[in-house]
Amino acid sequence: MRAETSSAARKGAFTAVAVALFCIQVDFFALNLAIPGIADEFGVSPSAAQWTLSAYMLALGCFFIVGGRLGDVFGRRGILLVGIALFAAGSVGCALAPRLAVLVAARIVQGIGAGFVFPVSVAVISNAFPQESRAHALGAAFGVANIGTALGPFVGGGFTEGPGWRWIFWLLALLSSLGLLIAVVYVPDSRDTSAPRQLDLFGCGTIVCALAALTLAVERGSAWGWDSARTLTLIGVAVLTGGLFLLRERLTRHPLIDLRLFRNIPYVLVTGMGTVANMGYAVTVFLATLYLQGVRGLSPLMAGLVFLAPALVVALTGPLGARLAPRMRPTAVMALAGAIAGTGMIALSNVTAWWLYVPVFAWCGLGLGLGWTFSSVATQQVVPPARAGEASGVLLTFLVTLGAVALAAAAATITAMTPEHPPEDAYDAILRVGGAVILLASVVVMAVRHRLVVHGKVPALSMHAPWPPADAGDSTREARP
Structure with missing residues (x-):
């Protein structure tokens, strides 16, 4: 309400x-x-x-x-x-x-x-x-x-x-x-009036345990060893409690998460693209910090100054997304962000000159920032306002948890490569792979979206296209995918 x-x-x-x-x-x-x-x-x-x-x-x-x-x-x-x-x-x-x-x-x-x-x-x-x-x-x-x-x-x-x-x-x-x-x-206050004032405490407990175990395993796995008893135990706890959570949500009358949310394909596309963009954002910032202080030898203050250019561009992605929202479908904006981010990460891995490094870093910030920022705006356009908190919570959980997984994978890759290669070679390889993954995700989003348009499940990209199409019933209508 x-x-x-x-x-x-x-x-x-x-x-x-x-x-x-x-x-x-x-x-x-x-x-x-x-x-x-x-x-x-x-x-x-x-x-x-x-x-x-x-x-x-x-x-x-x-x-x-x-x-x-x-x-x-x-x-x-x-x-x-x-x-x-x-x-x-x-x-x-x-x-x-x-x-x-x-x-x-x-x-x-x-x-x-x-x-x-x-x-x-x-x-x-x-x-x-x-x-x-x-x-x-x-x-x-x-x-x-x-x-x-x-x-x-x-x-x-x-x-x-x-x-x-x-x-x-x-x-x-x-x-x-x-x-x-x-x-x-x-x-002002607002809430979901269709939901009774009851909270699925068992669901809360199992999802917190699952996420805590997974996050801790990912955060400390490289230090403890990925095959250590502590790491494997935490992963096992995450799998067990995560499975119990999903089972509970399917059976309870008042679930913490209505699993039908994942039948909303535009929401899934936006969440997936936003998650991949945030993974790229976390890894790029991490690698840039290592590069600026470890390879270039900059002080923390000077490294912060170098970060100002891309960070200021990231700051502009919020208003930019707001301007794009009335003109483009949310999934199209997300795919565009991925295309910018992917090309930027690959380009960043191939430049070293300061005059080129800083603007390319800013280009990365534009795509990655738009991707993770606009995902929060986009999810609100494809779900009812009454479920806004739930949809946002699920999105943010994916963003943060998989962002931590990406950081752990990047750290493990650096550790594996550095005995035989200079650190900057590892940084460049990770940026290239990450950029390619984000570009691929953008292609997948638009391919799935095109398939849905062909079958009359979602409106065409044009904001002026009639909707719903003649062969689509009201049940196919989405807010603005």
């Missing part, structure tokens, strides 16, 4: 969501460059300090689906407030942490808060704004969030070399508290 909202309430909801998403994006991309400083201060190894990232990703990936459905069932406003409050409290805990264990625990609190904020934010915007302005609002919100992506490396490098990494979290605590105050005043 979408409540009627005034112009002031819509503007306030947009501001609160944009500030919250901005903080989450700054947080993730700033801390990557702060890991060496954290390791030095606490007197631990960089691999131990890496738990500050792993723990955050673990909590984040586990609570997307739960957070999205909690918002749909119990009200998005309340879950958004809880999420922002947890993120702010976790930020304060990180800033004050006296030792690494406390920092990791505070990062888990931050991750749970962010896991609530992200899917509910998308649903809040979708339900606060009418359909004619919804895509623009979502695109603008992600545009603001992507400014955080642009500033994250610069903030992380600057604070780490200047007053210290703790100031990253003080900044986030201040901004997220501001977002919380705005949300308290302005964000």
Whole structure:
């Protein structure tokens, strides 16, 4: 259900969501460059300090689906407030942490808060704004969030070399508290009125266990060994609890995820393309960080400066997606993003000159940023607003979990290749393979879409084409695939 909202309430909801998403994006991309400083201060190894990232990703990936459905069932406003409050409290805990264990625990609190904020934010915007302005609002919100992506490396490098990494979290605590105050005043409530106020607790438990085990196995597999007992046990737990979750969702009256969502082929195409783009984004940023600091020998601050050009382009992909939304079908925008991203990654693997490296890196940012950003907008165009939180939670779970898998695969490939080849050869090989995979995914999306058009299941690419076609019934209508 979408409540009627005034112009002031819509503007306030947009501001609160944009500030919250901005903080989450700054947080993730700033801390990557702060890991060496954290390791030095606490007197631990960089691999131990890496738990500050792993723990955050673990909590984040586990609570997307739960957070999205909690918002749909119990009200998005309340879950958004809880999420922002947890993120702010976790930020304060990180800033004050006296030792690494406390920092990791505070990062888990931050991750749970962010896991609530992200899917509910998308649903809040979708339900606060009418359909004619919804895509623009979502695109603008992600545009603001992507400014955080642009500033994250610069903030992380600057604070780490200047007053210290703790100031990253003080900044986030201040901004997220501001977002919380705005949300308290302005964000309207909405929820799925068709769903009873009951939550599938068994489903929540099994999906959290499955995602936690899988994420932990992927994050630590290279350090423990992929054939070690710990890694194999975690993978086994993930398979077992994941199977129990799917069985539960098929049998329960009020599932956490309505599995019929995956019969919505446009949603599957958008989710798949967005996931592949985010995998490419995570790997490209990871490889660029290694290349700039390990091969080029740049300081964290200088590496952050190099990241500004592609990150600023990523920041523009939110508004760009909003402009494309009224003119192109969501699946077509996703395929276009994949084509740009794939060509950019392959080109990046073949250039070394600064005058060419930076603009090609920016071209990668355009395609990859549009791919993962617009996927959140696109899913809202192909599902009913009442299920917005659920659809967003499922999408974000795929984005984060498979992004972690891609990072682990890239790290394992580098480890396998570096004894016999220079590191930059491994980086280039991974970029070429990743670019080819994304290009192939774009072709598959458009091929499947063409097949659906031929059979009258979805409208043609032209926004002016009549729909539904004469041979299609109402049951084939999709929102805007």
